[in-house]
Amino acid sequence: MMVEPDEASLTGALEDYIETVYELVRDHKVARVRDIARARKVRSASVTPAMRRLADLGLVRYVQREYIDLTPEGERFARRVYARHQILVRFLQHVLGMPEGAAVQDACAMEHSLSPVAMDHLVRFFEFLGYCPEGSSFLERFHACPMIRNEDGRCTADCPARRDAPAGPEDWAVRLDSVSPECRVRIVQVEASGALRDRILDMGILPDVHGAVLRGGPGSDRFTLRVQGFDIELSPEEANAVLIVPVEEGS
Amino acid sequence: MMVEPDEASLTGALEDYIETVYELVRDHKVARVRDIARARKVRSASVTPAMRRLADLGLVRYVQREYIDLTPEGERFARRVYARHQILVRFLQHVLGMPEGAAVQDACAMEHSLSPVAMDHLVRFFEFLGYCPEGSSFLERFHACPMIRNEDGRCTADCPARRDAPAGPEDWAVRLDSVSPECRVRIVQVEASGALRDRILDMGILPDVHGAVLRGGPGSDRFTLRVQGFDIELSPEEANAVLIVPVEEGS
DNA sequence: ACCATCATGTAGACGAGTCTAACAGATGTT
DNA sequence: AACATCTGTTAGACTCGTCTACATGATGGT
Numbered sequence: 001m002m003v004e005p006d007e008a009s010l011t012g013a014l015e016d017y018i019e020t021v022y023e024l025v026r027d028h029k030v031a032r033v034r035d036i037a038r039a040r041k042v043r044s045a046s047v048t049p050a051m052r053r054l055a056d057l058g059l060v061r062y063v064q065r066e067y068i069d070l071t072p073e074g075e076r077f078a079r080r081v082y083a084r085h086q087i088l089v090r091f092l093q094h095v096l097g098m099p100e101g102a103a104v105q106d107a108c109a110m111e112h113s114l115s116p117v118a119m120d121h122l123v124r125f126f127e128f129l130g131y132c133p134e135g136s137s138f139l140e141r142f143h144a145c146p147m148i149r150n151e152d153g154r155c156t157a158d159c160p161a162r163r164d165a166p167a168g169p170e171d172w173a174v175r176l177d178s179v180s181p182e183c184r185v186r187i188v189q190v191e192a193s194g195a196l197r198d199r200i201l202d203m204g205i206l207p208d209v210h211g212a213v214l215r216g217g218p219g220s221d222r223f224t225l226r227v228q229g230f231d232i233e234l235s236p237e238e239a240n241a242v243l244i245v246p247v248e249e250g251s
Numbered sequence: 252m253m254v255e256p257d258e259a260s261l262t263g264a265l266e267d268y269i270e271t272v273y274e275l276v277r278d279h280k281v282a283r284v285r286d287i288a289r290a291r292k293v294r295s296a297s298v299t300p301a302m303r304r305l306a307d308l309g310l311v312r313y314v315q316r317e318y319i320d321l322t323p324e325g326e327r328f329a330r331r332v333y334a335r336h337q338i339l340v341r342f343l344q345h346v347l348g349m350p351e352g353a354a355v356q357d358a359c360a361m362e363h364s365l366s367p368v369a370m371d372h373l374v375r376f377f378e379f380l381g382y383c384p385e386g387s388s389f390l391e392r393f394h395a396c397p398m399i400r401n402e403d404g405r406c407t408a409d410c411p412a413r414r415d416a417p418a419g420p421e422d423w424a425v426r427l428d429s430v431s432p433e434c435r436v437r438i439v440q441v442e443a444s445g446a447l448r449d450r451i452l453d454m455g456i457l458p459d460v461h462g463a464v465l466r467g468g469p470g471s472d473r474f475t476l477r478v479q480g481f482d483i484e485l486s487p488e489e490a491n492a493v494l495i496v497p498v499e500e501g502s
Numbered sequence: 503a504c505c506a507t508c509a510t511g512t513a514g515a516c517g518a519g520t521c522t523a524a525c526a527g528a529t530g531t532t
Numbered sequence: 533a534a535c536a537t538c539t540g541t542t543a544g545a546c547t548c549g550t551c552t553a554c555a556t557g558a559t560g561g562t
Contacts, residue, residue, distance in 0.1 A: 013519060026480050033540055046520055048541055053518095065527075065540060075481065080453040087457055096372035106369045113360030116449050121347035124399050126458040127440045131406060131424075134392045141385045148375045155382060173382075189378045198367050202331040206338055207377040229277050230326065264549060284510060297550055299511055304548095316510060316557070504562085512555070518548090525542075531535080 010057075012112040015081045016040060017050045018059055019111075021068055022078035030067040084111040087122055095129075097143055152191065174246075176225070177239035180217045185225075185244040186210050192241035203232050205242055261308075263363040266332045267291060268301045269310055270362075272319055273329035281318040335362040338373055346380075348394055403442065425497075427476070428490035431468045436476075436495040437461050443492035454483050456493055 010018065020039045024031035033051070037044040055062035059074030070078055088107035092098045098106070114122075129135035142148065147155040173188050187209045190200050204227055214231065215224035216239065223239040225232045234242070261269065271290045275282035284302070288295040306313040310325030321329055339358035343349045349357070365373075380386035393399065398406040424439050438460045441451050455478055465482065466475035467490065474490040476483045485493070 011518070034538090042519090043521065044540060045522080045542085050519080076453070079455045079481070079483075083452060083455045083457060086455070086460075090459075092369060092372070096369070096376055098368055098372050102366065102368045106364065106366050109364030109366075110361050113357065113364070115353065115357050115360075117349055117353045118343060118347070118357045119452060120444075120448060121343070121349050123441065123452055123457060125347055125393070128393055128396055128399060130458050131398065131440050132392075132396060132410075134389070134396075138385070138389045141383075142376070142379055145379055145383060145385075147382065148379060159383075189382050190374065193371075197371060201334060201370060201374055202327070204330045204334045204337070206334060206374060207381050208341075209337075230330070232330075262548070285508090293549090294551065295510065296512085296552080301549080506561085507559085508557100509559100510555100510557075513553090514551100515553105516549105516551075518550105519546105520548105521544100521546075523543090523545105526540080528537100528539080530537080532533100 010077065014050065014054060014057075015077075015112050016108070017047075018054060018070070018074060018078045019081045019085065021054075021060060021070060022075070022082055025070060031069070032067060036068070081111060084114045084119055087119065087126070088114065090126070091122060095125075095139065097148070147189070152193075154191065155189075172245060173243040175240055176213070176234070176242035176244050177216065177220070177223065177236060178218055179213055179244070179246065181213050181215055183213045184210065184247045185213060186247045187242060187244050189243040190241055191243055192238075196237065196241060200234075200238055200241060203234075204228075205232070205234075210247060261328065265301065265305060265308075266328075266363050267359070268298075269305060269321070269325060269329045270332045270336065272305075272311060272321060273326070273333055276321060282320070283318060287319070332362060335365045335370055338370065338377070339365065341377070342373060346376075346390065348399070398440070403444075405442065423496060424494040426491055427464070427485070427493035427495050428467065428471070428474065428487060429469055430464055430495070430497065432464050432466055434464045435461065435498045436464060437498045438493060438495050440494040441492055442494055443489075447488065447492060451485075451489055451492060454485070455479075455481075456483070456485075461498060 017036065017040065020036050021031045024035050024039065028035070033044050033047045036051075037047050040047075051060060051062045051068060054060040054074065058071055059077055061069045061071055085107050088111055089103050092103035092106055093100055096103075129139060144159075145155070146159055176185070179185060187205055187207055189207060190197055190205060192200060205225075209227060211225045211227040211232075213223070214226050215222060220239075221236060223234040223236070225234060268287065268291065271287050272282045275286050275290065279286070284295050284298045287302075288298050291298075302311060302313045302319060305311040305325065309322055310328055312320045312322055336358050339362055340354050343354035343357055344351055347354075380390060395410075396406070397410055427436065430436060438456055438458055440458060441448055441456060443451060456476075460478060462476045462478040462483075464474070465477050466473060471490075472487060474485040474487070476485060
């Protein structure tokens, strides 16, 4: 049939399939339906039609009941997908510091929506990191930062990055539960981890977000923060974990 | 009906819908089918069933032919999606330096696959950037880097980051078209932009990738690089743009 | 009152991607 | 030779999300 994808782009699922074939061929020389199904966690019955679609696009050589192989065109496609995958894994794992398993899993999900422009910029970021003396030291500092590593997320005074800056964040940031109503604030950090942190982030409490305290103050049992026209309710525990700075004007 | 999503997660499309409703309510107080359809670039006929599904999940208040509104539960869902969206836009735009339009577009595509773990780590990255004296200087340096900004991607000696490191990358990196066959190499930078750069990156030529030169050398009209068992063909123009360092052992 | 217009809803179709269940070939094992 | 097992294919069903085409309701003008 040969539909010639040329400028076309594959669906996410087909990209996954072609990437899987690529990895299997690379690691085991051959790709069989069974292996593809296992790797993608689908039933073999789902693989056959997918291979047919890829074969129609001229991306795999697919003869029924025989080994599956990539065409040169398919290899190009696969490598593109895989390059995105690779760069995302490395970003998630080695820059953000995610555990490998989670990094791979997330990369698999995101690789299909990483545009060429984003890919370009992400690679430049890595180039800078590895190529420039400035970049190389940055990652170490970031990963050594107690704020990032520790459960409690405190930026402690013994942090190497603070040798030259004795005035640390605890000198200028305060907790959300300590400011009185009417106060406009800017969020600087969420000092929590695990479920509590997730809950706070999910509410849109993110660094640099601005808001106004509607209800709160020390001893309150309920805190209300207005952000972008919506009122967010925080428990005392949540409010205590949010570090903010008061802010003068603007929302 | 009220299916109670609780632990369930929405499909990407439903997340898009609820996010759209959120933005419309925030910006215009009300959300109508027509607006949702326009914002999501679908026909109105597609919106009705989506709203019904969201209403069944208890996430929107949806009375036929009336304004659409979020339930408190829906607002929580929407804010979670929107938080992911926001953080991705900021990362793509203000860290990686992508143009706003592209950043928003890519964020829209990726937000559905950003796991809580990735969200957590991404936010820590921002916290570090804004909170730590170390972080604040980094972004400036990165964005000022001529390697990143310039078309030709050269790391020039007048870069502020190199005041203290007079030996720049051009002292230790060479071009792929200048090394002879059999040489094992590590890629350090792709010194190109636009379509040429995209083509090279799509081949899997990424910083820190290792490979072996099979064919090449100065004056060659065709270069072959073996990476992970696959042979990549490069044109002279492409090979000239790839900066590498020779490497001793390992692939 | 009647009609034009626009927003919304309904019906039906379709493609993608998955599943289950049943079938077909291939390769042993006894 | 007969059977068992494993791998792959086919057929048919289903969900999701979209579409087109048409129907309905609401509103305003003449």
